[in-house]
Amino acid sequence: MAVTIYDIAREANVGIGTVSRVLNNSPKVTTETRDKVVTVAKRLNYQPHAFAQALARKRSNTLSAIIPFFTNYFFIQVLQGVQETLAAVGYDLIIHGANTQEQLEEYLVRSMRKGRVDGTLLFSLELPDVFVENFIDKKNPLVLVDTFHPLFDSIRVDNVIGAKKATEHLISLGHTSIGMLNANLKSVRAKERLSSFKETMQLHGLDIHEEFIFNSTFTKNDGFSREAGYDAMIGLIRSGAKLPTAFFVSSDVQAIGMLAALRENQIRVPEDIAIVSFDDIEIAKFFDLTTMRQPMFEMGEIAVKKMLERIENPSAPISSTNFTPTLVVRSSCGANKNYIFSDSN
Amino acid sequence: MAVTIYDIAREANVGIGTVSRVLNNSPKVTTETRDKVVTVAKRLNYQPHAFAQALARKRSNTLSAIIPFFTNYFFIQVLQGVQETLAAVGYDLIIHGANTQEQLEEYLVRSMRKGRVDGTLLFSLELPDVFVENFIDKKNPLVLVDTFHPLFDSIRVDNVIGAKKATEHLISLGHTSIGMLNANLKSVRAKERLSSFKETMQLHGLDIHEEFIFNSTFTKNDGFSREAGYDAMIGLIRSGAKLPTAFFVSSDVQAIGMLAALRENQIRVPEDIAIVSFDDIEIAKFFDLTTMRQPMFEMGEIAVKKMLERIENPSAPISSTNFTPTLVVRSSCGANKNYIFSDSN
DNA sequence: CTGAAAGCGCTAACAT
DNA sequence: ATGTTAGCGCTTTCAG
Numbered sequence: 001m002a003v004t005i006y007d008i009a010r011e012a013n014v015g016i017g018t019v020s021r022v023l024n025n026s027p028k029v030t031t032e033t034r035d036k037v038v039t040v041a042k043r044l045n046y047q048p049h050a051f052a053q054a055l056a057r058k059r060s061n062t063l064s065a066i067i068p069f070f071t072n073y074f075f076i077q078v079l080q081g082v083q084e085t086l087a088a089v090g091y092d093l094i095i096h097g098a099n100t101q102e103q104l105e106e107y108l109v110r111s112m113r114k115g116r117v118d119g120t121l122l123f124s125l126e127l128p129d130v131f132v133e134n135f136i137d138k139k140n141p142l143v144l145v146d147t148f149h150p151l152f153d154s155i156r157v158d159n160v161i162g163a164k165k166a167t168e169h170l171i172s173l174g175h176t177s178i179g180m181l182n183a184n185l186k187s188v189r190a191k192e193r194l195s196s197f198k199e200t201m202q203l204h205g206l207d208i209h210e211e212f213i214f215n216s217t218f219t220k221n222d223g224f225s226r227e228a229g230y231d232a233m234i235g236l237i238r239s240g241a242k243l244p245t246a247f248f249v250s251s252d253v254q255a256i257g258m259l260a261a262l263r264e265n266q267i268r269v270p271e272d273i274a275i276v277s278f279d280d281i282e283i284a285k286f287f288d289l290t291t292m293r294q295p296m297f298e299m300g301e302i303a304v305k306k307m308l309e310r311i312e313n314p315s316a317p318i319s320s321t322n323f324t325p326t327l328v329v330r331s332s333c334g335a336n337k338n339y340i341f342s343d344s345n
Numbered sequence: 346m347a348v349t350i351y352d353i354a355r356e357a358n359v360g361i362g363t364v365s366r367v368l369n370n371s372p373k374v375t376t377e378t379r380d381k382v383v384t385v386a387k388r389l390n391y392q393p394h395a396f397a398q399a400l401a402r403k404r405s406n407t408l409s410a411i412i413p414f415f416t417n418y419f420f421i422q423v424l425q426g427v428q429e430t431l432a433a434v435g436y437d438l439i440i441h442g443a444n445t446q447e448q449l450e451e452y453l454v455r456s457m458r459k460g461r462v463d464g465t466l467l468f469s470l471e472l473p474d475v476f477v478e479n480f481i482d483k484k485n486p487l488v489l490v491d492t493f494h495p496l497f498d499s500i501r502v503d504n505v506i507g508a509k510k511a512t513e514h515l516i517s518l519g520h521t522s523i524g525m526l527n528a529n530l531k532s533v534r535a536k537e538r539l540s541s542f543k544e545t546m547q548l549h550g551l552d553i554h555e556e557f558i559f560n561s562t563f564t565k566n567d568g569f570s571r572e573a574g575y576d577a578m579i580g581l582i583r584s585g586a587k588l589p590t591a592f593f594v595s596s597d598v599q600a601i602g603m604l605a606a607l608r609e610n611q612i613r614v615p616e617d618i619a620i621v622s623f624d625d626i627e628i629a630k631f632f633d634l635t636t637m638r639q640p641m642f643e644m645g646e647i648a649v650k651k652m653l654e655r656i657e658n659p660s661a662p663i664s665s666t667n668f669t670p671t672l673v674v675r676s677s678c679g680a681n682k683n684y685i686f687s688d689s690n
Numbered sequence: 691c692t693g694a695a696a697g698c699g700c701t702a703a704c705a706t
Numbered sequence: 707a708t709g710t711t712a713g714c715g716c717t718t719t720c721a722g
Contacts, residue, residue, distance in 0.1 A: 004715055095440050115396050362701085366708085378707080
């Protein structure tokens with residue numbers, strides 16, 4: 001069996017209490033005994049038993065993250081922010097990929113097991129009502145990322161302003177016939193981006209051509225996928241309709257699919273069709289996409305910070321922060337004729 | 346405080362032992378008392394305390410994965426296989442991103458804390474010697490993914506055969522002047538792919554032009570990055586040297602960077618330069634890359650299976666499995682003139 | 691300043 | 707079949 005504090009206590013001729021105190025840097029120990037204990041602990045190659053610690057301390061120093069669609073680049077980048085921030089404070093991260101509502105609930109239940117984790121991070125998924133009171137009753141810290149509930153801390157991106165900026169960029173470039181290639185309206189993000197797009201068009205006195213607005217019917221990834229973008233564009237091209245001169249696309253991955261469809265049909269970007277998309281995932285620059293950047297890494301970082309604060313102070317007021325996406329101009333919109341790849345883009 | 350088995354025992358007028366038995370589906374309970382206990386447990390919304398269980402059972406049903414470079418698409422896809430397989434058996438996954446040797450060792454130590462996790466998965470990183478005996482002494486299950494050690498279970502991809510197949514594909518297309526754009530030789534993968542490339546060239550009686558072999562000096566991601574590919578190609582072009590007609594590239598991401606450099610200089614692919622790369626990450630098809638496919642999801646799946654078997658049977662013989670990468674022909678090599686994107690590619 | 695002892699919530703061996 | 711009790715390894719009073 002592994003070495004325990006009893007072994008150390010015996011070898012060092014002290015009580016286990018003292019060993020524990022030394023290990024936890026309690027000030028009430030003589031330098032002498034401290035040294036003695038430390039030496040023995042090192043010699044025995046002692047490693048504390050995390051669960052026993054967690055049980056006694058009622059603290060696990062572990063967080064869980066529930067995310068949909070594990071392979072989505074957006075999440076991966078937010079997760080990186082989470083992971084690095086957590087690592088810096090010695091916390092562990094348990095990852096739960098929830099692809100179905102059933103799984104989501106299972107993971108939520110699991111995360112609520114008292115003691116298992118100190119808090120849970122929920123990504124982009126709507127918190128089922130049943131769990132709302134559950135989390136509150138059990139005082140189980142929960143912070144929402146890219147989703148919202150008035151009773152919990154949250155971090156979001158302002159889709160309304162983002163879509164507005166994107167649309168206005170296209171308008172400022174002289175486009176008047178602008179379409180939108182959207183994800184599935186089941187997603188709140190998609191809904192918000194669409195309505196903001198429409199409002200912005202109206203605000204500038206431009207016509208909204210409903211036939212140029214495509215809401216994906218894909219369910220996988222809620223239509224935030226390359227296939228969704230590809231299929232929508234191919235469908236439009238095949239229909240033979242006259243194309244708009246510009247598109248606002250609800251995500252980079254969809255824009256990438258759209259690009260493939262356009263290329264196959266010898267339609268040039270940005271000459272024939274200008275594109276502004278959303279997210280600025282890492283590969284967006286590979287495709288020279290002009291897009292709305294979301295500070296993904298920072299979102300993860302801040303989510304963790306909020307969580308740690310919540311753990312420290314459970315009764316602090318609820319805090320909800322909104323990030324405003326920024327426009328990153330590359331070549332897909334036609335504004336930047338001399339765009340050349342560089343890592344800082 | 347949360348509800349414990351003591352609460353249930355009290356309310357149901359039974360002993361905690363009985364409650365425990367019911368909760369663990371022990372057969373030695375009357376249906377009657379079982380029902381009684383279950384009812385009370387439900388009513389109290391009981392959730393077992395995972396750590397207390399782990400402590401008593403000496404089993405945590407949790408695995409840890411130590412991976413370098415969290416944002417690497419290769420790892421993400423392997424991890425997805427890990428995560429889904431684990432979810433199916435009710436295990437949790439703790440993720441550790443190790444960007445430095447120091448972090449690697451810290452995580453290794455943490456993973457070895459008796460009881461913390463039932464086993465650890467190490468990705469693509471060399472296991473420091475100190476830890477070898479440590480893991481063995483403590484009987485802490487360890488399985489290696491994309492890395493190797495004779496004393497532990499492992500899953501790898503055969504880089505030698507992969508590089509050979511890639512090179513021979515280029516040769517079969519009639520190329521004789523073939524270069525290699527490689528990652529940092531600190532990486533074992535890069536080393537193996539390079540030597541196999543050279544051997545294959547020699548095997549076919551072709552000259553190896555050392556000036557067309559580029560080993561990255563990037564340390565980030567060991568040179569398996571877009572920037573590394575871009576920089577190497579730009580450097581070659583600027584040098585004014587006559588270019589080889591084909592390149593074997595050690596990873597898809599590098600090939601993507603290389604593509605950008607070529608495009609900027611109006612060098613066509615595959616007409617002027619043919620490319621075969623390695624990995625077949627998800628976005629490889631977006632770029633029509635001919636590449637060596639590694640079964641990433643399956644690798645994750647099998648890693649978990651090996652781990653579970655090892656946990657069940659610690660003294661089973663060590664098993665090491667090798668995957669042979671398969672050639673996926675798209676258009677970057679010029680072999681498939683009529684290549685059209687479809688999702689099944 | 692330090693040792694002893696009482697939990698943390700649960701499992702499992704031991705009685706009954 | 708069920709209750710009781712002794713740990714699992716650690717933290718934290720409580721005496722001294």
